[in-house]
Amino acid sequence: MLLSKQLIEQSNNTLLTAHQRKFELAAADINNMNTILQKLIDFQVAIPSWALGTGGTRFGRFSGGGEPGTLEQKIEDIGLLHALNQSSGAISLHIPWDIPSDANAIKKLAAHHHLKFDAVNSNTFQDQKDQLHSYKFGSLHHVDKAVRRQAIEHNIEVIKHGVALGSKSLTVWLSDGSCFPGQLNFRTAWKNTFESLQEIYAALPSDWKLFLEYKAYEPNFYSTTVGDWGQSLLYTAKLGPKAFTLVDLGHHLPNANIEQIVSLLMMEDKLAGFHFNDSKYGDDDLTVGSINPYQLFLIFNELVEGMDAKSMNHATDLAWMIDASHNVKDPLEDLLQSIEAIMIAYAQALIVDTNALKEAQSVNDVVKAQEILQAAFRTDVRPLVAEARMQSGGALQPIQLFRSLKVREQLIQERGVVTVATGL
Numbered sequence: 001m002l003l004s005k006q007l008i009e010q011s012n013n014t015l016l017t018a019h020q021r022k023f024e025l026a027a028a029d030i031n032n033m034n035t036i037l038q039k040l041i042d043f044q045v046a047i048p049s050w051a052l053g054t055g056g057t058r059f060g061r062f063s064g065g066g067e068p069g070t071l072e073q074k075i076e077d078i079g080l081l082h083a084l085n086q087s088s089g090a091i092s093l094h095i096p097w098d099i100p101s102d103a104n105a106i107k108k109l110a111a112h113h114h115l116k117f118d119a120v121n122s123n124t125f126q127d128q129k130d131q132l133h134s135y136k137f138g139s140l141h142h143v144d145k146a147v148r149r150q151a152i153e154h155n156i157e158v159i160k161h162g163v164a165l166g167s168k169s170l171t172v173w174l175s176d177g178s179c180f181p182g183q184l185n186f187r188t189a190w191k192n193t194f195e196s197l198q199e200i201y202a203a204l205p206s207d208w209k210l211f212l213e214y215k216a217y218e219p220n221f222y223s224t225t226v227g228d229w230g231q232s233l234l235y236t237a238k239l240g241p242k243a244f245t246l247v248d249l250g251h252h253l254p255n256a257n258i259e260q261i262v263s264l265l266m267m268e269d270k271l272a273g274f275h276f277n278d279s280k281y282g283d284d285d286l287t288v289g290s291i292n293p294y295q296l297f298l299i300f301n302e303l304v305e306g307m308d309a310k311s312m313n314h315a316t317d318l319a320w321m322i323d324a325s326h327n328v329k330d331p332l333e334d335l336l337q338s339i340e341a342i343m344i345a346y347a348q349a350l351i352v353d354t355n356a357l358k359e360a361q362s363v364n365d366v367v368k369a370q371e372i373l374q375a376a377f378r379t380d381v382r383p384l385v386a387e388a389r390m391q392s393g394g395a396l397q398p399i400q401l402f403r404s405l406k407v408r409e410q411l412i413q414e415r416g417v418v419t420v421a422t423g424l
């Protein structure tokens with residue numbers, strides 16, 4: 001289904017007076033409002049093709065109705081999100097879950113919904129039906145060269161799919177690791193992985209990037225071969241200038257200082273971008289900003305400061321993507337909440353008084369530094385985010401409109417109650 005501009009405008013008109021009152025109040029204290037609004041308008045977050053269905057756990061999956069059963073339907077769903085918030089203008093495909101049968105037709109459909117193709121993702125953490133060798137004991141680090149070869153070829157295949165669609169980057173996340181002490185020789189595993197990555201790196205087109213995502217644990221529980229940002233950076237530094245380290249917020253051990261990691265990766269020009277989500281305990285894949293919005297703000301504060309220090313384009317120089325899963329929510333409503341949380345954290349980072357903060361840091365005024373950061377964090381920037389959304393043609397209240405238009409009910413009518421999206 002398509003949401004007409006007219007429906008969105010009608011809805012905005014009924015909310016306009018209340019919005020303007022809140023916006024003017026918020027705007028009164030902000031100097032460079034137009035610059036901030038333009039940055040918010042430009043900022044786009046890619047939606048992964050596996051986030052449109054209801055997420056599961058290893059104990060069960062409770063599918064909702066009207067889930068997209070095909071790649072075409074997934075693109076339509078992201079088109080709906082983008083129509084509502086004008087901030088979800090890209091899709092990130094997972095191969096082999098979403099192999100396009102006709103790349104040109106898929107490209108056309110995406111363009112019709114004003115969507116671009118973000119990074120393509122390979123999958124060597126599962127065995128596929130027709131696969132010759134198993135990834136039970138890893139893929140790029142495997143002790144058997146034939147398994148490594150198969151995993152390398154798969155990644156090269158994924159690059160080819162991406163080229164056909166206009167993607168410019170490959171994200172590699174490996175579940176390779178070990179569950180028990182003694183299972184692996186760490187150095188052999190590292191060297192095998194590095195040699196495999198070198199072959200994939202060599203197959204990248206000249207304008208492509210390789211993103212290497214790390215994760216502390218799970219599915220392996222004793223060691224992970226790309227287990228933290230140091231290990232990922234070691235690989236990407238040795239691979240070359242087209243290799244970058246990807247930060248997934250849920251892939252750290254508890255209480256890790258992610259904002260510091262981000263800051264240093266940017267300093268080294270090695271930050272690829274983000275997989276956004278939130279977590280309480282581990283890789284929980286919860287809605288962005290649902291558990292620890294202050295951490296998200298602190299990360300964006302480092303991002304904005306670091307990108308500005310290098311004159312980077314906030315919207316295009318790093319990769320922004322959601323990587324979350326939704327056990328108990330409507331996936332589309334959840335994604336709207338995640339995008340909103342990202343935009344709020346970004347807007348708060350944009351209003352930090354950077355000069356005052358530098359001044360406070362230079363004289364060790366710890367209290368002042370905290371006051372400056374928390375003044376931004378405690379500012380209600382929702383009217384700014386809503387204004388940017390309205391100016392770019394989106395809805396002032398996306399979730400409210402999604403519900404009042406009964407979008408999910410219509411999708412269930414179109415697709416049926418029992419539909420299951422591909423993914424985990």
Ligand SMILES: [Mn+2]
Pocket residue numbers: 173213248275323
């Ligand atoms: Mn991820």
